[in-house]
Amino acid sequence: MSSIGLGxxxxxxxxxxxxxxxxxxLKPLDSPTGPRVIRDGRELWNFASNDYLGxxxxxxxxxxxxxxxxxxxxxxxxxxxxxxxxxxxRLLEDALAAAKGTEAALVFSSxxxxxxxxxxxxxxxxxxxxxxxxxxxxxxxxxxxxxATIRVFPHNDTAKLARLLETIRAKQPAARVIVVTExxxxxxxxxxxxxxxxxxxxRHGALLFLDEAHAFGVLGPHGMGLAAQLxxxxxxxxxxxxxxxxxxxxxxYLATSTAWRDLLVNRARSFVYSxxxxxxxxHATIASLERIRSTDGDHRRKQLRENISILSAKHPSPIVPxxxxxxxxxxxxxxxxxxxxxxxxxxRYPTVPRGTARLRIxxxxxxxxxTIAALASEIGHR
Ligand code: PMP
Numbered sequence: 599m600s601s602i603g604l605g606x607x608x609x610x611x612x613x614x615x616x617x618x619x620x621x622x623x624l625k626p627l628d629s630p631t632g633p634r635v636i637r638d639g640r641e642l643w644n645f646a647s648n649d650y651l652g653x654x655x656x657x658x659x660x661x662x663x664x665x666x667x668x669x670x671x672x673x674x675x676x677x678x679x680x681x682x683x684x685x686x687x688r689l690l691e692d693a694l695a696a697a698k699g700t701e702a703a704l705v706f707s708s709x710x711x712x713x714x715x716x717x718x719x720x721x722x723x724x725x726x727x728x729x730x731x732x733x734x735x736x737x738x739x740x741x742x743x744x745x746a747t748i749r750v751f752p753h754n755d756t757a758k759l760a761r762l763l764e765t766i767r768a769k770q771p772a773a774r775v776i777v778v779t780e781x782x783x784x785x786x787x788x789x790x791x792x793x794x795x796x797x798x799x800x801r802h803g804a805l806l807f808l809d810e811a812h813a814f815g816v817l818g819p820h821g822m823g824l825a826a827q828l829x830x831x832x833x834x835x836x837x838x839x840x841x842x843x844x845x846x847x848x849x850x851y852l853a854t855s856t857a858w859r860d861l862l863v864n865r866a867r868s869f870v871y872s873x874x875x876x877x878x879x880x881h882a883t884i885a886s887l888e889r890i891r892s893t894d895g896d897h898r899r900k901q902l903r904e905n906i907s908i909l910s911a912k913h914p915s916p917i918v919p920x921x922x923x924x925x926x927x928x929x930x931x932x933x934x935x936x937x938x939x940x941x942x943x944x945x946r947y948p949t950v951p952r953g954t955a956r957l958r959i960x961x962x963x964x965x966x967x968x969t970i971a972a973l974a975s976e977i978g979h980r
Contacts, residue, residue: 619925620946631655633964635941642941643969645959650816650916651890651898652964653846659886663847666881674874679863682874686881693887694851697822699831702859705851705883706868707875709811709840710736712850715868717778717807718744719861720836725774726766728804730754730790732783735949737809741778753783756794763802775804776835781824782812785950785958787917792824796833805835812917815844820891821899845886849875898963905961908970916961919945920977921954928955931977940973 717740
């Protein structure tokens with residue numbers, strides 16, 4: 599029998615992952631998501647989701663989704679440029695641009711699709727993308743797909759970023775240079791030094807692409823993000839975000855100028871060559887945006903801040919990491935917490951750097967303070 603060139607084959611590769619303690623398997627829930635979920639027949643407090651405001655299981659939001667289906671049907675049936683742009687897509691983009699204070703906004707089917715579509719549309723082989731070392735996989739993949747030169751600066755190290763920008767400018771005075779970073783880092787829950795980064799990118803004639811995925815709905819006036827919190831939103835060239843976390847749904851966006859938006863409409867391949875998100879989802883997202891901006895949203899953010907302070911006095915975001923180092927130690931801690939009724943995921947390489955395996959506690963306004971106190975005493979982390 600002739601052999602096919604499969605290298606080690608999938609079984610061999612899975613065995614390698616397993617031997618390295620890096621094998622992942624799907625662990626489905628047996629219930630809807632929410633602050634309390636069922637897995638393997640057991641009820642657990644859910645500290646694993648990114649549902650920071652508790653909107654994913656909100657009945658009014660579910661109703662808005664149903665209303666969207668009734669009004670606009672099930673699917674959008676075509677890409678946005680062909681005939682998939684339906685009334686709620688336009689309304690959502692207008693509402694988002696107004697909320698963000700930008701000229702325009704463009705919605706994608708996910709945050710991931712936003713990053714891998716927009717970075718290659720904004721930068722090409724003559725350009726330079728300068729990424730924080732801890733940028734999310736979608737930003738890294740988008741940067742790679744762009745074909746631009748990629749430079750990386752150590753996490754939040756503005757001195758190194760300044761030197762990098764000087765070097766780039768000395769060599770390529772005319773290149774388009776885009777600094778890419780996140781406002782809340784997804785696995786550490788820390789913030790980027792946004793004001794300093796903006797100073798630097800302006801000083802060196804660069805642009806800034808800021809992924810507000812974990813800040814949208816959570817930080818700033820009306821939940822409009824870190825840039826808005828610091829009053830700097832007009833100095834961020836590209837504000838990216840997702841509706842899959844605090845907004846409780848799914849989808850991604852880029853808020854920017856009309857000209858950049860028009861360029862993305864022409865060039866972002868995940869936008870051009872992909873069917874438009876279901877119109878009912880866009881309709882529900884408008885409702886979610888309204889909720890996020892409402893006084894109910896303000897109450898939820900206040901509750902969230904109080905919940906965060908129970909676990910960690912001065913922590914700036916709902917993502918609280920507890921570092922263990924080894925994969926086995928982090929996995930064992932996660933298993934032990936699950937036995938005690940808490941769902942807290944262990945995060946390993948390649949999601950985080952080697953040697954920094956951790957528990958990632960994700961807090962929500964939907965958690966009760968008592969539950970968080972119980973978790974805190976379980977992990978001895980006050
Ligand atoms: N950016 C960051 C920082 C993220 O954490 C995520 C989600 N893990 C994404 C982008 C991708 O967003 P989505 O889940 O909507 O695809």
